[in-house]
């Protein structure tokens with residue numbers, strides 16, 4: 001089911017499931033939400049985020065994406081809200097384990113990937129910091145300024161971002177290795193959960209899928225791929241193998257950004 005992009009006004013006036021998404025780059029939060037809807041075969045309308053549009057911000061109650069809307073319910077702008085909405089609208093296939101402890105683990109790991117201070121959050125701040133300092137691999141300075149204000153960059157915390165990214169990559173790779181030894185290709189148990197989708201889409205912040213599967217503005221790819229030696233070392237091949245498996249078997253290719 002290819003993503004159905006519609007003008008913002010049309011989605012605002014519609015019922016059912018609609019969502020704003022970041023256009024032109026494989027933003028992990030947007031791509032994960034799109035992936036979750038895809039796995040669940042949920043029909044939805046996509047709206048490209050225009051962070052400068054006051055009308056869109058008034059509708060979404062924020063200037064980031066994704067924000068999901070269902071009928072006249074309040075907008076949902078955070079990854080757990082969007083996941084739980086999808087689980088409610090299409091309980092099968094479930095992307096959360098039914099066992100309460102496993103479910104808690106799923107949320108915990110997912111937070112460490114998507115949440116504030118998680119893998120992709122701090123990876124973004126790493127790029128912001130490099131951009132502000134004029135170091136190689138950072139976001140272009142105006143983009144870094146914009147993202148710094150919006151997503152909580154603090155110079156005094158700067159030394160923390162890199163080691164945290166490295167530690168989280170290590171944690172995820174360790175989990176996948178343990179699962180492989182137990183005979184599973186998934187993070188939890190022996191079937192796909194939202195954690196697999198979050199991890200697969202998070203890899204775009206390190207090694208986006210090749211151009212033919214993930215076309216994007218030329219200037220963005222080198223920024224996403226730039227990394228220091230410690231990060232490159234922590235990017236265990238098992239993370240990209242898992243990403244390729246999840247995209248090939250469960251998600252939509254090529255990406256429609």
Ligand SMILES: N[C@@H](CCC(=O)N[C@@H](CS)C(=O)NCC(=O)O)C(=O)O
Nearest residue numbers: 022027029051064065066077078079
């Ligand atoms: N609100 C989301 C995170 C959303 C987010 O960080 N979105 C970024 C993705 S790069 C965005 O919209 N960037 C575009 C912009 O800020 O203009 C959550 O907490 O789950």
